[in-house]
Structure formats: structure tokens, C-alpha cells
Amino acid sequence: MPIGYESEISMNHDTYTTLRVRRAAGIAYVTLDNPPVNVLNVALMSDLRNLLAAVRDDDSIRVIVFDSADPEFFIAHVDMSLIDTPDAFAELAADLPDGVNIFQALGELLRHQPQVTIVKLAGMARGGGAEFVAAADMSFAAIGRAGIGQIEALMGIVPGGGGTQYLAARVGRHRALEAVLGAELFDAETAQRYGWVNRAVPADELDDLVDRLARNIAALPEGVIAAAKCAVAPEDLGEGLLREHLAWAGTFARPAAERLIRGGMANGAQTRAGERDLEGLLRGLAG
Numbered sequence: 001m002p003i004g005y006e007s008e009i010s011m012n013h014d015t016y017t018t019l020r021v022r023r024a025a026g027i028a029y030v031t032l033d034n035p036p037v038n039v040l041n042v043a044l045m046s047d048l049r050n051l052l053a054a055v056r057d058d059d060s061i062r063v064i065v066f067d068s069a070d071p072e073f074f075i076a077h078v079d080m081s082l083i084d085t086p087d088a089f090a091e092l093a094a095d096l097p098d099g100v101n102i103f104q105a106l107g108e109l110l111r112h113q114p115q116v117t118i119v120k121l122a123g124m125a126r127g128g129g130a131e132f133v134a135a136a137d138m139s140f141a142a143i144g145r146a147g148i149g150q151i152e153a154l155m156g157i158v159p160g161g162g163g164t165q166y167l168a169a170r171v172g173r174h175r176a177l178e179a180v181l182g183a184e185l186f187d188a189e190t191a192q193r194y195g196w197v198n199r200a201v202p203a204d205e206l207d208d209l210v211d212r213l214a215r216n217i218a219a220l221p222e223g224v225i226a227a228a229k230c231a232v233a234p235e236d237l238g239e240g241l242l243r244e245h246l247a248w249a250g251t252f253a254r255p256a257a258e259r260l261i262r263g264g265m266a267n268g269a270q271t272r273a274g275e276r277d278l279e280g281l282l283r284g285l286a287g
Contacts, residue, residue: 018044019051020069026062026218028055028115033069037275040128041079042088045106049092052109062218062225064113065210066136067120074121075129076275077151078103078161083261099238101245103128103161107135108241111166111234116217116225120210121146121197124185126278131159134166134196137229140210141188142203148196149185152248154282155264156256160248165240171195185279260285 018034030051034044055061068074082088093102100108110117110132119139124147125132133139133148141148150167152159159167159180168176171194179186179196188200201209217225251257263285268274274281 016047016051018047021051023061025215026060027214028061028064030064030066031069032066032075035070036272037073037076037270038068038070038129039076039079039270040103040132041081042092044075045089045092045102049106049109052113056114061115062220063116063118063214065118065120065214066132068123071123071145072272073123073129073275074119074125074146075132076124076270077127077129077278080155080261080265080269083258083265099242101160101248103131104241104245107131107162107166108237110135111162114226114229116214116229118210118214120206121148121188122203122206124148124275126151126185127159127163128161131161131163131166134170135162138213139197140206141191141197141200142206143188143200145203146188146191146197146200147185148191149183149279150180151183151185151278151282153181153183154260154279154286156254156258156260157251158244158247160245160252162237162241162244164244164247165237167196168240169235169237183279 018032020031020033022029032038032044034041038044055064089102096102096105097108116138117136119133119136121133121139122142122145126149130148130150150159150163158164164176164180167179171179175194186194186196188197191197192200260282264278264282267281267285269278269281
């Protein structure tokens with residue numbers, strides 16, 4: 001299929017319930033659309049995994065750009081109702097690579113994607129959403145609108161989807177610990193200074209910047225993207241991901257995690273109002 005071909009249904013679009021997908025000029029534009037706040041639930045995780053697998057060997061797609069249909073939320077975080085439905089992700093776990101959990105597997109799939117992956121962050125990404133941002137090749141954040149944070153500590157757990165590893169690789173151990181244990185929402189400018197995102201840009205310039213970059217990359221001569229991604233290869237994080245999984249599973253099994261997660265759900269988490277200051281909501285439950 002020619003690089004310039006454009007289609008709204010070029011990748012079995014009708015099979016995705018939480019994604020809008022179109023392609024143009026060698027770029028797949030993937031818009032996350034999982035109301036009310038784009039939680040990373042079974043449906044969204046399944047769609048993301050299926051899409052990444054579907055385009056993996058498609059040489060006509062050179063860049064994948066992710067954004068959100070919701071101006072306030074990119075990916076809110078992993079679905080907190082997991083506390084009540086621990087088997088909900090069982091089907092996704094059936095074919096996991098050795099040594100990773102289902103959330104880490106999504107990050108690793110994204111991190112090793114042969115296409116260049118770019119996140120356009122114009123809203124909030126916490127927890128599993130922040131992990132998705134960090135797993136992508138590049139990310140650009142809208143000043144005054146974007147926010148990113150690892151909120152898990154306020155739920156009595158630690159990041160379990162690759163966040164500790166991806167974050168430490170991007171910002172260093174000391175700043176990773178600040179983000180994980182401070183559990184605050186970082187604005188775009190701070191995330192840029194720390195190295196969590198590539199660049200913070202004015203909100204009205206974000207679309208043009210990402211589109212120009214994606215088109216320039218997609219137009220490179222054949223073989224250049226593959227050569228660059230081979231030369232700047234993702235680090236092998238197998239041992240670190242195992243440590244992270246054991247730490248996450250250990251904290252998830254503690255009574256505090258159940259109390260805080262259930263309390264969060266009962267007090268507005270995963271509603272639009274509650275998610276706007278989720279840190280404040282969860283800190284109010286800590287006593």
C-alpha cells in the first residue's frame with residue numbers, strides 16, 4: 001500500500017472499541033477514546049495490544065502517533081476496579097512473555113515496536129498512563145494542559161507496569177524516587193526539565209509540532225528508521241521488571257492497598273470530578 005494512502009478503516013478499525021485509527025503519509029494516528037476518563041481497562045489494553053501487533057509488520061506504517069479524544073485525560077491510570085475483579089485480565093495474561101506481568105507486557109510491546117511511537121500528551125496521564133508515555137519512543141506535552149505522575153504510592157502500592165524502570169532510565173534514580181514516592185502530578189515544564197517528556201510546548205502548537213515531526217520521520221529513506229532503532233536499542237530491563245513485579249505484587253496484597261483503592265473508588269476516583277485532583281482525593285484517605 002503506498003505511503004500516501006489514507007484510510008479511516010485501514011487496520012480493521014471496526015474491531016477497536018476504544019480506539020479511533022486512521023492513517024496518512026506513512027503515519028498511523030491512534031486516538032484513545034474510552035470514556036469517561038480513559039482508564040486502562042481490559043478493553044483499552046486489548047485494543048492497544050491488538051493494534052500494535054496488527055501494524056508491527058506493516059512496512060507502509062513508519063510512525064504511530066497516540067493522542068486522546070478527551071482533552072483532560074490521556075490515560076487516567078489502570079482500572080481501579082481490578083481490586084474487585086482480579087481475574088478480569090486473565091485472558092490477556094494467557095500468552096505473556098516470560099518474566100513480565102500483563103501491564104509490563106504492554107509497555108514492552110510498545111517499547112520494542114519497530115515503528116517510531118510518539119505520544120501527544122494534552123491531558124493527564126497517571127499510573128499506567130504515565131508508564132505508557134514513558135514506554136513510547138518520544139512524547140510531547142502541552143503547557144498548561146498536560147500532567148503526568150506515578151500515583152500508585154497513594155494507593156498503597158508501587159508502579160507495576162514498567163514505570164519504575166522506564167522512569168529511572170529517563171530521569172535517573174533520584175528523580176524516579178521523587179516521582180514514585182512523592183506521587184505528585186508533574187506539569188509539562190517540570191516533566192521536560194526532568195526528562196520525562198521530550199519537550200513541553202504551548203498547547204496551540206502541539207498538533208503542528210508532532211504532525212511535522214511524524215511526517216518528517218515517515219518520509220525518511222527506507223531503512224533509516226530501522227537502522228536508528230537498532231542503533232539506539234531499548235535497554236534490556238528483564239531483571240528490573242522482575243524486581244518491579246515482585247514489589248508491586250507484594251504491596252498489592254497488603255491490606256492498605258485494598259482499603260485505599262476501595263476508598264478511592266467510593267469517593268470519586270474514575271469519575272471526571274474525582275480524577276481532576278486524584279492526588280488530593282487519595283491523600284485524604286491516608287489517615
